[in-house]
Amino acid sequence: MKATLKIRRGASWQSWEVPFEQGQTVLDGLRWIRVHRDPSLAIRFSCINANACKECMIQVDGETVYACTTRLAEGEMSLEPLPNKKLIKDLVTEIAPPDERLQ
Amino acid sequence: MLQADVLIVGSGAAGMYAALAAARAGAQALLVDRSLIGRGGATVMAQMTVAVAVGEEEPDHWQHHLADTLKAGRGLCDPALSQLLCEEGPACIREMDEWGIGWARRDGHLAQVHAPGHDRKRCVYVDFLNTGPAVSKTLRARVQRIAAIRRVGDLVVTDLALRDGVCVGAHAVHVSSGDTVPIAAKATILATGGLTRLYARNSASINMGGDGYALALRAGAELTDMEFVQFFPIGHLAPRLVGMDPIMWDPFRYKLGGRLLNSERKEFLAEDGRYVASRDVATYGILKEVAAGRGSPHGGAWLSFQHCGEAALREAFGPVIKRLAANGIDLTRQPIEVAPIAHYHMGGVRVDADMQTGVPQLFAAGEAVGGANGANRLSGNAITEAFTFGRRAGERAAALAAKTAMPSLKPRTWVSSNGRKSNPAAEIVSLQKLMNEHVGPLRTQSGLEHALEKIRALEPMCAELPAPRAGLDAEWMDLHDLRNMRLVAECVTRAALERTESRGAHQREDFPETNDAWQRHRTFRL
Numbered sequence: 001m002k003a004t005l006k007i008r009r010g011a012s013w014q015s016w017e018v019p020f021e022q023g024q025t026v027l028d029g030l031r032w033i034r035v036h037r038d039p040s041l042a043i044r045f046s047c048i049n050a051n052a053c054k055e056c057m058i059q060v061d062g063e064t065v066y067a068c069t070t071r072l073a074e075g076e077m078s079l080e081p082l083p084n085k086k087l088i089k090d091l092v093t094e095i096a097p098p099d100e101r102l103q
Numbered sequence: 104m105l106q107a108d109v110l111i112v113g114s115g116a117a118g119m120y121a122a123l124a125a126a127r128a129g130a131q132a133l134l135v136d137r138s139l140i141g142r143g144g145a146t147v148m149a150q151m152t153v154a155v156a157v158g159e160e161e162p163d164h165w166q167h168h169l170a171d172t173l174k175a176g177r178g179l180c181d182p183a184l185s186q187l188l189c190e191e192g193p194a195c196i197r198e199m200d201e202w203g204i205g206w207a208r209r210d211g212h213l214a215q216v217h218a219p220g221h222d223r224k225r226c227v228y229v230d231f232l233n234t235g236p237a238v239s240k241t242l243r244a245r246v247q248r249i250a251a252i253r254r255v256g257d258l259v260v261t262d263l264a265l266r267d268g269v270c271v272g273a274h275a276v277h278v279s280s281g282d283t284v285p286i287a288a289k290a291t292i293l294a295t296g297g298l299t300r301l302y303a304r305n306s307a308s309i310n311m312g313g314d315g316y317a318l319a320l321r322a323g324a325e326l327t328d329m330e331f332v333q334f335f336p337i338g339h340l341a342p343r344l345v346g347m348d349p350i351m352w353d354p355f356r357y358k359l360g361g362r363l364l365n366s367e368r369k370e371f372l373a374e375d376g377r378y379v380a381s382r383d384v385a386t387y388g389i390l391k392e393v394a395a396g397r398g399s400p401h402g403g404a405w406l407s408f409q410h411c412g413e414a415a416l417r418e419a420f421g422p423v424i425k426r427l428a429a430n431g432i433d434l435t436r437q438p439i440e441v442a443p444i445a446h447y448h449m450g451g452v453r454v455d456a457d458m459q460t461g462v463p464q465l466f467a468a469g470e471a472v473g474g475a476n477g478a479n480r481l482s483g484n485a486i487t488e489a490f491t492f493g494r495r496a497g498e499r500a501a502a503l504a505a506k507t508a509m510p511s512l513k514p515r516t517w518v519s520s521n522g523r524k525s526n527p528a529a530e531i532v533s534l535q536k537l538m539n540e541h542v543g544p545l546r547t548q549s550g551l552e553h554a555l556e557k558i559r560a561l562e563p564m565c566a567e568l569p570a571p572r573a574g575l576d577a578e579w580m581d582l583h584d585l586r587n588m589r590l591v592a593e594c595v596t597r598a599a600l601e602r603t604e605s606r607g608a609h610q611r612e613d614f615p616e617t618n619d620a621w622q623r624h625r626t627f628r629l
């Protein structure tokens with residue numbers, strides 16, 4: 001099966017076709033892109049699959065979700081950074097509490 | 104430029120406990136993490152239990168816990184470190200209780216379960232599958248309240264700062280801006296966890312690539328027992344689960360036993376529906392069944408709770424039943440597949456009982472430390488180790504800082520860019536496959552030699568780091584990780600090659616027996 005991940009990168013969008021098996025997640029797809037297509041793609045995650053760290057929150061098709069628990073689906077999925085947080089790069093936003101930042 | 108009396112690198116349980124102890128001893132502490140504070144690392148992933156001789160379920164003494172720990176360690180524990188873990192564990196567990204962690208209780212006392220390798224019911228936990236998240240949350244809330252602890256996330260330490268062989272802080276990069284940040288410190292504690300990310304199948308967070316080992320080694324500290332990587336035997340394999348840690352089956356085996364079956368649906372570990380085989384024995388047993396053609400379809404073993412009945416399953420699994428159903432799993436109707444998964448590292452930075460490394464003013468704590476668990480760790484000892492070692496390191500580092508002047512530090516320089524010809528994210532995946540295949544639970548001379556050659560061939564592309572590009576440079580971060588992972592992988596592989604025997608988590612197919620002459624430690628220093 002194949003999904004197309006259309007990813008917001010600053011002012012523009014970039015799309016990649018991602019192969020997947022039933023049950024795999026959006027985070028699996030993003031990691032696949034970094035390994036096979038473009039290592040410069042910035043995403044934030046820590047625990048990979050356990051939904052324990054809560055770091056991989058993004059918007060998929062306009063809905064705020066965790067990339068690690070959202071399943072890939074055939075067809076196109078639109079991925080964007082959180083709209084109400086300061087953008088750092090690609091899908092990464094500033095989500096640390098203000099008193100835990102460098103500045 | 105940042106500065107602190109005590110710099111703590113890593114914000115899992117060991118790092119946060121160290122920060123609390125250092126602040127309590129009067130130090131200004133700086134707690135840094137390469138991602139968010141108190142959310143990454145191994146701690147938040149720990150879904151199971153914490154071993155501690157509080158004796159609430161049945162009479163116990165820390166010396167009984169120590170005896171079990173030493174026995175599990177197959178003759179390679181550092182007794183002083185093991186004793187610290189067992190003796191001071193109860194005080195830390197009670198302190199966590201006062202801070203509101205919510206240990207599970209039964210009839211008014213702490214509930215304790217019997218985990219494999221322990222001689223009695225010794226392991227406390229937080230229901231359901233919530234021990235690690237509860238530990239992280241409790242410590243995070245505590246750390247946030249203490250004014251003497253400054254917390255800075257998204258700060259990755261690239262190298263320790265040295266002057267005349269003394270650790271005077273660290274050189275860091277602010278991940279989201281790419282800025283170079285020197286950190287001057289009177290004492291530094293490495294609490295960066297282990298190395299399980301070196302393996303394709305692991306239960307680790309993304310930041311468990313052995314950073315602390317690489318930092319310590321490059322600073323001149325000694326590493327010990329690097330060949331001992333614990334594989335957790337029943338890591339989830341199939342069907343695909345999301346939103347759950349792959350080690351999640353462990354607490355349910357404590358409660359219900361469960362049956363580990365081969366393709367002929369026969370138990371092969373003589374457990375008879377109980378959960379008693381130690382981790383090294385179970386890992387070896389599963390892989391031998393697979394090798395004999397009796398594995399499950401995806402190359403592991405079946406784990407079945409079908410005989411337990413729906414009522415018992417509902418009581419033991421609580422809300423987890425619903426999460427399993429969302430993944431299409433009904434345990435009353437089907438077994439699931441499990442297989443060994445890299446879970447913990449017994450080896451690490453060599454320290455004394457004050458957590459002091461061989462480099463002045465440099466300490467280590469938690470899984471980053473080697474020696475407390477010898478060749479095989481007992482279930483439940485990792486979080487206890489994080490608490491007790493973190494607390495000890497924080498206290499000792501603060502005491503040292505109180506009589507040390509603040510060092511000055513110059514910003515680091517970078518090598519010129521190597522042009523970045525290959526994709527470091529892809530190289531990391533290749534390294535993980537290589538380690539899993541040849542430096543995993545079953546090892547041979549030819550496999551280890553093959554791995555060592557490949558690992559050494561990676562060195563030119565990641566021996567030194569170029570400066571990151573401005574802004575979040577994800578590719579540079581991978582190169583940083585590859586640099587550390589490669590160095591640490593070489594240590595593990597060389598130690599595994601040299602240890603021509605089998606002991607605990609280190610199993611050599613070509614040397615299956617334990618050899619008394621090898622009851623000694625293999626150490627590394629650059």
